[in-house]
Amino acid sequence: MNLPFGLDRQCAAIVGPVFEVHFLGGGDISTSRLLKSERGSFFLKYQDGPEADRLLETEAQGLDLLRDHSPIRIPDVLSQGSSDGYAYLLLEYYEPGWANEAFWESFGAGLAQLHRNSAPQFGLHFDNFIGNLPQSNGFMDNWTDFYRDRRLAPQARLAHSKGLLHSSDLDQLERLYNRLPELMPVEAPALIHGDLWSGNYLVSKAQDPVLIDPSVSFAHREMDLAMSRLFSGFDWRFYRSYEAAFPLSPGFEARLPIYQLYYLLVHLNLFGESYLGSVREILGRYGEKS
Numbered sequence: 001m002n003l004p005f006g007l008d009r010q011c012a013a014i015v016g017p018v019f020e021v022h023f024l025g026g027g028d029i030s031t032s033r034l035l036k037s038e039r040g041s042f043f044l045k046y047q048d049g050p051e052a053d054r055l056l057e058t059e060a061q062g063l064d065l066l067r068d069h070s071p072i073r074i075p076d077v078l079s080q081g082s083s084d085g086y087a088y089l090l091l092e093y094y095e096p097g098w099a100n101e102a103f104w105e106s107f108g109a110g111l112a113q114l115h116r117n118s119a120p121q122f123g124l125h126f127d128n129f130i131g132n133l134p135q136s137n138g139f140m141d142n143w144t145d146f147y148r149d150r151r152l153a154p155q156a157r158l159a160h161s162k163g164l165l166h167s168s169d170l171d172q173l174e175r176l177y178n179r180l181p182e183l184m185p186v187e188a189p190a191l192i193h194g195d196l197w198s199g200n201y202l203v204s205k206a207q208d209p210v211l212i213d214p215s216v217s218f219a220h221r222e223m224d225l226a227m228s229r230l231f232s233g234f235d236w237r238f239y240r241s242y243e244a245a246f247p248l249s250p251g252f253e254a255r256l257p258i259y260q261l262y263y264l265l266v267h268l269n270l271f272g273e274s275y276l277g278s279v280r281e282i283l284g285r286y287g288e289k290s
Contacts, residue, residue, distance in 0.1 A: 010088065015039050017037060043092070045088065062214035066216060072210070073209065094210050097205040106208065114190075114191060114193070115190040115221040115224070121141055132270070147184075152173065159279075191216065194217055198234070227263050
């Protein structure tokens with residue numbers, strides 16, 4: 001399996017002549033390959049399109065930020081750039097292992113330690129992406145304002161423009177906005193991964209957790225935990241370990257769907273109306289008329 005010729009030359013200049021290329025995955029956003037050279041194994045992600053350069057540039061920035069502040073392993077960014085119409089990201093590769101009890105305990109405690117990193121405001125010094133959708137990170141002092149203006153509202157506007165949400169849905173969302181201050185606990189901004197589902201962590205051969213594909217910002221730490229529970233959830237030892245290291249404010253289960261609403265709106269915009277029922281269930285629960 002060959003790479004596009006420009007990427008082949010670019011990678012060879014960094015890791016030496018590549019003698020094996022293995023397909024790791026490909027989808028709507030990017031294609032992934034395992035490269036093998038005399039210098040070792042490396043992970044390559046590449047894509048084309050008008051936002052490709054910026055998307056992978058901000059992913060590299062997010063990885064660097066996490067690596068500087070996280071006890072969890074983060075792949076080294078070896079190179080990021082473009083060649084012959086493709087944007088690419090070349091990373092350190094981790095041989096896969098399997099998750100044991102110690103893995104989950106380390107993962108939960110490590111995420112709690114990551115979340116101890118704070119900042120004066122919610123946001124980030126650069127905008128990035130969630131999937132391939134733009135994510136604005138302009139700084140704000142208040143979490144509920146940030147969540148409304150930087151997270152929920154842009155996705156809702158996009159869904160409405162696509163005909164996926166109706167005006168009545170936006171009315172319910174407005175009522176939810178008004179309730180956010182009473183529903184969400186006040187906490188300092190926390191550095192979060194931002195897209196923490198089962199596809200965005202790895203188990204290394206040494207059974208260490210590895211974080212990939214971040215959508216970082218300084219936000220409410222409960223966002224990461226809510227995303228981890230959106231689909232199948234993680235092992236219960238992960239949550240027990242997190243809670244022991246950094247206990248959550250009472251009532252998390254009741255507000256969990258409010259955080260998940262953002263990720264469901266993202267999925268609605270990316271993948272269509274199969275997510276509309278879940279979005280409306282949350283809006284109906286929290287956005288009813290008083």
